[in-house]
Amino acid sequence: MDALPDALYTPEQVRALDHAAxxxxxVPGRVLMHRAGRCAWLLLASRYPHARRILVLCGGGHNGGDGFVIARLAAEAGHRVDLCVLTDLQALEGDAGLAAQQACECLTPRAFTPELAAQADVIVDALLGTGLDRPVTGRFAEVIDAVNAAGQPVMAVDVPSGLSAATGKVLGTAVRAAVTPTFIGLKRGLFTGDAADYAGEVLFDDLGVPAGVYQGITPAAQRFPATALSRYLPVRPRGAHKGAFGHALVIGGDRGLGGAVRIAGEASARSGAGLVSVATRSEHVAPCLAARPELMVQGIDQPELIAPLLEKASVVAIGPGLGQDKAWGRRLFGAALAAGRPLVVDADALNWLAQSPVARPDWVLTPHPGEAARLLGCSTDAVEADRFAAVTALAERYGGVVVLKGAGTLVSDGQRCRVIEGGNPGMASGGMGDALTGVVLGLRAQGLSAWEAAAVGARVHAEAGDRAARDGERGLLAGDLVDQLRGVVNP
Incomplete structure (x- = not known):
């Protein structure tokens, strides 16, 4: 298999790549199908060398055709193969029909039963391909549920059946695969949303198509591997001073919420900001300074007192712990907007923004799906149904750069999109979003553009979370992530 490329495509774009090839x-279609099937078979044989009984589930179309090739190659290699076909064999035409005919010359298809799935050493899912755009029902749903219930390892061909290759959303039900070899072009739906729980390890092979096939088709999104961080975080000049790395200001921390600004402020400092100020309620000043004396913490009980801090800051984050007090939180949000500084907007500041929408070109918005839904005036389910569409709509409506948090965080300015891999379920705990705000703020203070700070910040945040989770995901705290930041921002 090849190294994973950065380019991600929609299913329609991958079909265009197939057509161009x-x-x-x-390159004849039957050759591509044979290459895909052989590639998947070699992966299966190497990944599961002790497997002797293999269940291959085939649907129609090219995905089923790949499955027929796998079944034939496995049988020719001497394995016991149970071939189950969930489509009319007589109706198969073209390359898939030829692959089915060749498979059936050495194998007799069997009717699927849950017992076959339970008895298999490994299962090959070649039921539904990348074109799925509606919920799985009927016999296909029954088979998928039985496969998942069997608990045996599954190799999904191109995409797990039932998972949208376009959005990463499970359409009714979906196969939970251990590994997913995918071909020609990486499907963007394999890297966000529900995909983390269904695709398993994603591997790629371009099937040897000429490089010219990819010209003229702009990827729908790009991966952002951790190896790319060094391009944006170079070694600092030996003569550097704190004034060269910006003055970041975090505003928030209403009564009872002082921890949020402390986390954001410390994350900003750990990400490399030269100076970090925190504006919060007076009662939070002493605890914040005791925990992190490097921060410059000021009590702001009257919103009009924020003006001198805004004047000194080069970049501002508003929202962590800001609260919903109109006399304090909303007025501070208005002051931050009026200051004309580059902004990072999160948490309750996003809720104030949803109530009084404005657009700006120089800010970074960092909503979770619930906040994104309020900003778009829709349901959280609608956001999660198509995260790519949601993040694009947010960037078009509010301007700047949007970081839509979640499994497979998305970063978009309305024209381009980055998919942030990494991160883990341990990061589903309080304060993690505040840490992300601080990281983006700190990078913005150091001179990265809004686009760069958002994408790099999200990747740094995910990597730090993964390093912190080495001791276990359950019980992971935002402070554990912040402790890992210095190592990540010095690649």
Whole structure:
């Protein structure tokens, strides 16, 4: 298998790549199908060397055709293969029909039963391909549920059946795969939303198509691997001083919420900001200074007192622990907007924004799906149904750069999109969003553009979370993540 490329495509774009390979570059479709099936078979044989009984589930179309190739190669290698076909064999045509005919010359298809799934050493899912755009029902749903209930390892061909290759959303039900080899172009739905729980390890092979096939088709999104961080976080000049790395200001921490600004402020400092100020309620000043004396913490009980701090700051974060007090939180939000500084907007500041929408070109918004839903005036389910559409709509409506948090965080300015891999379920705890706000703020203070600070910040945040989780995901705290930041921002 090849190294994972950064380019991610929609299913329609991958079909265009297939078409270009076949019709423009002269690679016959049956050759591509054989290459895909052989590649998947070799992966299965290497990943599960002791497997002797293999269940292959085939649907129609090219996905089923790949499955027929796998079944034939496994049988020719001497394995016991149970081939189950959930489509009309007689109706199969073209390359898939030829692959089915060749498989059936050495195998007799069997009717699927849950017992076959339970008895298999490994299961091959070639039921539904990348074109799925509606919920799985009927016999296909029954088979998928039985496969999941069997608990045996599954290799999904191209995409787990039932998972949208376009959005990463489970459509009714979906196969939970241990590994997913995918071909020609990486499908963007394999890297966000529900995919983390269904795709398993994603591997890639371009099937040897000519490089020219990819010209003229702009990827729908890009991965952002951790190895790319060094491009944005170079070694500092030896003569550097704190004034060269910006003055970041965090505003928030209403009564009872002082921890949020402390986390954001410390994350900003640990990400490399030269100076970090925190504006919060007076009662939070002493605890914040005791915990992190490097921060400059000021009590702001009257919103009009924020003006001198805003004047000194080069970049501002508003929202962590800001609360919903109109006389304090909303007025501070208004003051931050009026200051004309680059902004990072999170938490309750996003809720104030949803109530009084405005657009700006120079800010970074960092909503979770619930906040995104309020900003778009829709349900959280609607946001999660198509995270790519949601993040694009947010960027178009509010301007700047949007970081839509979640499994497979998305970063978009309305024209381009980054998918942030990494992160873990341990990060589903209080304060993690405040830490992300601080990281983005700190990077913005050091001179990164809004786009760079958002994408790099999200990747740094995910990597720090993964390092912190080495001792276990359950019980992971935002402070544990912050403790890892210095190592991540010095790649």
């Amino acid at each position: 076949i019709h423009d570059s002269g």
